[in-house]
Amino acid sequence: MKIGIASDHAGFELKEYLKESLKKEGYSIIDYGPEVKKVVDYPDYGEKVARGIQNKEIDYGILICGTGIGMDIVANKFKGVRAARCCSIYDAVLAREHNNANVITLGGRLIGKDLAFEIVKIFISTPFTKGRHLKRVNKIKRIENERYTC
Numbered sequence: 001m002k003i004g005i006a007s008d009h010a011g012f013e014l015k016e017y018l019k020e021s022l023k024k025e026g027y028s029i030i031d032y033g034p035e036v037k038k039v040v041d042y043p044d045y046g047e048k049v050a051r052g053i054q055n056k057e058i059d060y061g062i063l064i065c066g067t068g069i070g071m072d073i074v075a076n077k078f079k080g081v082r083a084a085r086c087c088s089i090y091d092a093v094l095a096r097e098h099n100n101a102n103v104i105t106l107g108g109r110l111i112g113k114d115l116a117f118e119i120v121k122i123f124i125s126t127p128f129t130k131g132r133h134l135k136r137v138n139k140i141k142r143i144e145n146e147r148y149t150c
């Protein structure tokens with residue numbers, strides 16, 4: 001399993017923490033930046049991870065800005081990306097089980113690093129339930145095919 005991660009300046013410290021913590025647990029991580037803490041625009045980094053999902057460079061993405069909201073809005077513009085802003089373990093479980101989300105977005109200014117790590121670990125280890133949810137996710141795909149171009 002390959003995981004991509006990126007942030008803006010407001011999520012930078014949490015990105016670094018999650019990257020190192022996940023590596024220690026044996027996960028393979030691609031860091032899409034930024035490499036150092038500097039003021040950047042979250043759409044630029046959200047796009048990098050979304051493209052990584054689209055071209056199958058990564059299986060899951062983690063995007064962190066101040067609130068998680070900007071990254072969520074950006075990532076969901078990309079066909080094939082289902083991004084979920086998660087503030088709790090339960091969000092993460094249901095984002096995977098029901099929505100087959102492949103990107104998790106987090107608020108670096110909202111959430112503590114230990115909780116963020118637990119949320120991310122639950123997200124990447126929870127399978128999609130399929131069943132009645134598959135039909136619904138397929139409807140999202142149909143809407144994407146009709147309306148989305150990027």
Ligand code: RB5
Pocket residue numbers: 008010011042065066067068069070071
């Ligand atoms: C940056 O100040 C902030 O606007 C950004 O990190 C994010 O919270 C946007 O949604």
